[in-house]
Amino acid sequence: MNNIYNIAKSRIQKGVVTEELTLIGEALKSEIQKKFNRSLHIREVDTGSCGACESEIISTTNPLYDIQRFGVDFVASPRHADALLVTGPVTLNMAVALKRTYDAMPTPKFVITAGDCAFDGGPFKGSYYIEGGVSKIIPVDFHVPGCPPKPIDLIKHILLAVKNIKVN
Amino acid sequence: MNYNEFKKSFIEKSGFAAELIREAGEEIYIKTNHENYLDTCLLLHRGLLSPVMIYFAEDNTKDLGVYTLYCGFLGKQVKKWIFAVLDVEKEVKEFPSLSKNIVSAQLFEREIREMFGLIPKGSPDERRFRLHEEVWPEGYYPLRKDFIRPEKTGSTGKEYVFDKIEGEGVFEVPVGPVHAGIIGPGHFRFSVAGEPIINLELRLGFTHRGVEKLFEGRTVQDSLKLAECVSGDSAFAHGLAFTLAVEKTCGIPVSERTKYFRSICLELERIYNHVNDIGGMAVDVAFSYPSALASIIKENILRLNEKLSNHRYLKGINAFGNCELALSPGKQAEVFKVLEQAEEDMKILKEILFSSVSFMDRVDTTGLLRRKTAEDFGITGLAARATGIKTDLRTVFPGAYMKTSFMLARQEKGDVLARLNVRFDEVSVSLRLIKEFMNLLAEQKSEEKKDAAVKEGAGVGCCEGFRGPVIYWVKLDNDGKVERCKIVDASFNNWQGLSYCVLGNIVPDFPLCNKSFDLSYSGGDL
Numbered sequence: 001m002n003n004i005y006n007i008a009k010s011r012i013q014k015g016v017v018t019e020e021l022t023l024i025g026e027a028l029k030s031e032i033q034k035k036f037n038r039s040l041h042i043r044e045v046d047t048g049s050c051g052a053c054e055s056e057i058i059s060t061t062n063p064l065y066d067i068q069r070f071g072v073d074f075v076a077s078p079r080h081a082d083a084l085l086v087t088g089p090v091t092l093n094m095a096v097a098l099k100r101t102y103d104a105m106p107t108p109k110f111v112i113t114a115g116d117c118a119f120d121g122g123p124f125k126g127s128y129y130i131e132g133g134v135s136k137i138i139p140v141d142f143h144v145p146g147c148p149p150k151p152i153d154l155i156k157h158i159l160l161a162v163k164n165i166k167v168n
Numbered sequence: 169m170n171y172n173e174f175k176k177s178f179i180e181k182s183g184f185a186a187e188l189i190r191e192a193g194e195e196i197y198i199k200t201n202h203e204n205y206l207d208t209c210l211l212l213h214r215g216l217l218s219p220v221m222i223y224f225a226e227d228n229t230k231d232l233g234v235y236t237l238y239c240g241f242l243g244k245q246v247k248k249w250i251f252a253v254l255d256v257e258k259e260v261k262e263f264p265s266l267s268k269n270i271v272s273a274q275l276f277e278r279e280i281r282e283m284f285g286l287i288p289k290g291s292p293d294e295r296r297f298r299l300h301e302e303v304w305p306e307g308y309y310p311l312r313k314d315f316i317r318p319e320k321t322g323s324t325g326k327e328y329v330f331d332k333i334e335g336e337g338v339f340e341v342p343v344g345p346v347h348a349g350i351i352g353p354g355h356f357r358f359s360v361a362g363e364p365i366i367n368l369e370l371r372l373g374f375t376h377r378g379v380e381k382l383f384e385g386r387t388v389q390d391s392l393k394l395a396e397c398v399s400g401d402s403a404f405a406h407g408l409a410f411t412l413a414v415e416k417t418c419g420i421p422v423s424e425r426t427k428y429f430r431s432i433c434l435e436l437e438r439i440y441n442h443v444n445d446i447g448g449m450a451v452d453v454a455f456s457y458p459s460a461l462a463s464i465i466k467e468n469i470l471r472l473n474e475k476l477s478n479h480r481y482l483k484g485i486n487a488f489g490n491c492e493l494a495l496s497p498g499k500q501a502e503v504f505k506v507l508e509q510a511e512e513d514m515k516i517l518k519e520i521l522f523s524s525v526s527f528m529d530r531v532d533t534t535g536l537l538r539r540k541t542a543e544d545f546g547i548t549g550l551a552a553r554a555t556g557i558k559t560d561l562r563t564v565f566p567g568a569y570m571k572t573s574f575m576l577a578r579q580e581k582g583d584v585l586a587r588l589n590v591r592f593d594e595v596s597v598s599l600r601l602i603k604e605f606m607n608l609l610a611e612q613k614s615e616e617k618k619d620a621a622v623k624e625g626a627g628v629g630c631c632e633g634f635r636g637p638v639i640y641w642v643k644l645d646n647d648g649k650v651e652r653c654k655i656v657d658a659s660f661n662n663w664q665g666l667s668y669c670v671l672g673n674i675v676p677d678f679p680l681c682n683k684s685f686d687l688s689y690s691g692g693d694l
Contacts, residue, residue, distance in 0.1 A: 044350045045346055045353075046350075046351065046353050046375070046689075047353070048353075048374065048375040048376070048690070049352070049375070049690065050397050050399055050400035050403075050690045051352060051400035051401050051689070051690055052400025052401065052403065052481050053400070054350050054351060054352065054400075055400060055481075056480075057350050058350050058463075059463070059470070061463075062460070062463035062464060062466070062467050063463065063464055064463075064464060064467050074350060076348035076349070077348070078346075088375070089377060091374065091375060091376055091377055092300070092303045092304065092321055092322065093298075093300050093302075093345075093373055093374045093375075093376060094345065094353055094374050095303070095322065096302075096322075097345050097346050097353065097374070101346050117397075123382075123393060123394050123397045124377045124379070124382060124397070126382070127377055127378040127379075127382050128310050128315070128317045128378050128381060129299075129310070129377055129378040130377055130378070147483070148400065148480075148481070150480065
């Protein structure tokens with residue numbers, strides 16, 4: 001049994017860190033240290049995305065990216081969150097749920113949207129059943145483009161957001 | 169088997185008239201009337217041992233004054249799609265309901281009712297399915313050709329009525345639409361007495377984006393892009409099913425080489441998703457170590473996807489009559505290396521999980537789905553194979569798989585462990601298949617890209633995605649634009665399997681059952 005664990009361990013350590021990721025990650029870590037006192041908690045909401053964005057967001061937590069080591073954590077409740085990460089074009093059915101999730105967050109708070117749908121409806125633009133972008137329902141501070149955005153892009157843009165956010 | 173043989177063995181025995189409309193390739197369309205509709209469908213359902221696989225309406229009121237219903241069954245032995253076709257007059261707007269006799273038709277009928285305003289007479293469930301009462305006013309039917317979006321949506325003041333379970337100590341646990349994890353939205357209403365679940369009602373439709381309507385009037389190229397956004401984790405399978413439907417309709421030739429490339433993509437998609445689900449099951453029992461290993465295997469496959477197709481989820485690689493991966497002979501060795509690494513990692517992953525007594529205790533006999541239930545509700549794909557049903561579109565329409573050592577993975581028990589085992593088996597089959605396809609590719613010469621001409625017609629395209637069959641029925645008009653596109657993802661009917669398999673289990677085992685199915689919210693809601 002121990003043997004198995006060791007083999008798997010070596011697999012995890014191999015290729016963990018690419019230079020770009022380390023650079024971005026360290027910058028992210030120090031920004032979060034300064035502005036959020038060590039940790040940034042994000043609540044994710046899917047408002048009708050196809051699931052690819054979710055898959056990439058989950059990928060940022062795998063051992064190869066491991067966004068948690070930079071101080072970013074995805075939390076289960078909006079009440080614990082500093083930021084809201086929203087995907088999807090906002091379907092009519094999800095509009096109220098999105099608004100309520102946002103309202104449930106304590107202030108100060110900010111909103112990041114991820115993926116082309118969340119910006120303006122993306123490929124679903126013009127449908128009878130979407131609101132067409134998250135900004136129609138709640139104020140949006142930052143956007144991560146892509147269909148879906150890659151994990152490294154997500155981390156980059158979270159860094160950008162944290163850099164530019166004003167905290168009192 | 170052609171129509172005449174089919175007629176002899178099925179229709180003549182039953183003694184009622186059914187007229188052949190069209191026979192093309194793998195499809196047979198039989199016209200029925202209101203009187204014979206139910207009997208014809210029952211005959212196909214029982215004769216072919218097939219649930220309703222695809223069932224939809226089409227608005228032909230402008231030209232013919234009718235709505236046309238198509239109820240499709242899969243003939244596994246005869247290797248055909250067989251459709252019972254019924255015209256519903258514009259003034260009548262009623263048709264005989266099938267759901268009391270064929271349960272797998274029920275969700276489709278609810279869909280037809282809300283999208284077209286056609287009434288299945290005698291249907292046991294008249295509630296809306298995706299257009300929620302709270303936000304969508306009465307009398308607006310999106311898939312009618314003369315549909316105009318209501319000016320005011322949202323807050324209609326109405327509410328959806330859940331099934332009420334009453335009794336001493338029974339209470340309800342509402343969950344969602346916003347869940348605790350990073351996952352799609354859906355509402356689950358548990359009725360529990362103490363710990364065990366006595367009823368689970370799913371309310372879906374939260375990710376309904378009106379995809380089928382969006383297809384209408386688009387060129388096939390634009391439509392392909394849209395098809396790849398229907399369900400993100402099955403992007404390639406959805407794109408492929410749409411492509412196949414168009415290719416069949418327009419008679420676009422497809423080379424062996426293209427077929428091999430497509431099969432490689434399909435298997436890559438299957439691997440990363442199955443591995444993801446195995447990892448997910450480990451997370452749901454708080455066994456984080458194997459889940460971390462699974463996420464590494466998944467990431468490696470996604471990176472391989474990117475190397476081969478420039479997209480981690482294989483979007484944009486497929487085209488009509490063509491699909492080309494960047495697989496030069498030099499790169500082949502690299503691919504083999506990644507696959508071998510994945511194979512080795514899978515072995516370790518399996519050993520960790522199966523040697524943990526507490527993990528096995530959680531998955532064994534949990535979330536039991538009986539074969540009879542699965543057959544009745546039209547459960548397809550992996551969830552069906554875990555109950556012992558032998559259905560896989562790769563064996564029904566083998567295509568490029570004919571030349572490989574493909575073996576259908578199957579279990580009998582129908583619990584979470586059975587679904588886990590099917591996933592493990594399918595991953596190892598897929599890893600082997602990719603190698604075989606690459607060897608087959610070596611014999612093929614590269615070819616020039618040809619422009620494909622699009623023409624009028626209709627046809628079915630289908631492939632076995634990682635969850636199960638992905639079926640597209642596409643009709644093109646004389647400009648080569650999409651007139652109607654019906655999509656059925658395996659998630660659509662399989663959600664019902666989930667709501668039955670959890671009965672008698674405790675609420676904390678629900679995430680495990682859910683992950684063992686791993687259904688797509690967006691694929692089911694469209």
